[in-house]
Amino acid sequence: QVQLVESGGGSVQAGGSLTLSCVAAGYMYKSYCLAWFRQVPGKEREGVAGIDNYGIIMYADSVKGRFTISMDNANNTLSLQMNSLKPEDTAMYYCGLRGWVGQRGMELGLWARREDYDYWGQGTQVTVSS
DSSP: OOEEEEEOOEEEETTOOEEEEEEEESOOOSSEEEEEEEEOTTSOOEEEEEEETTOOEEEOGGGTTTEEEEEETTTTEEEEEEOSOOGGGOEEEEEEEEEOOHHHHHHTTGGGOGGGOSEEOOOEEEEEEO
């Protein structure tokens, strides 16, 4: 049984930093894509950053230069280092897992298609105050 468990959310002031973690267990994909999404009430879940098992990394334009996604394969842990946080980064953050989309698929933004993800964590709240 696949399990994704997020942690690391919290409340910070604008300009601060947080690191989110997602421990993934039980998945059998030979090749995969893991990603961070976020959602605020009344809006759709949006892709923030994605990484595949070949190390291809993609970011949403809104977080480029501020957020860094990484994968610790030894510990099956996906991380999201978030710096220079803004109030508009306030959201529930989720990690998601799906099958591999290929390098071209990553570049075309398939990593950010929430409807194609097979598994989700329970989410961790990030609140940024001005």
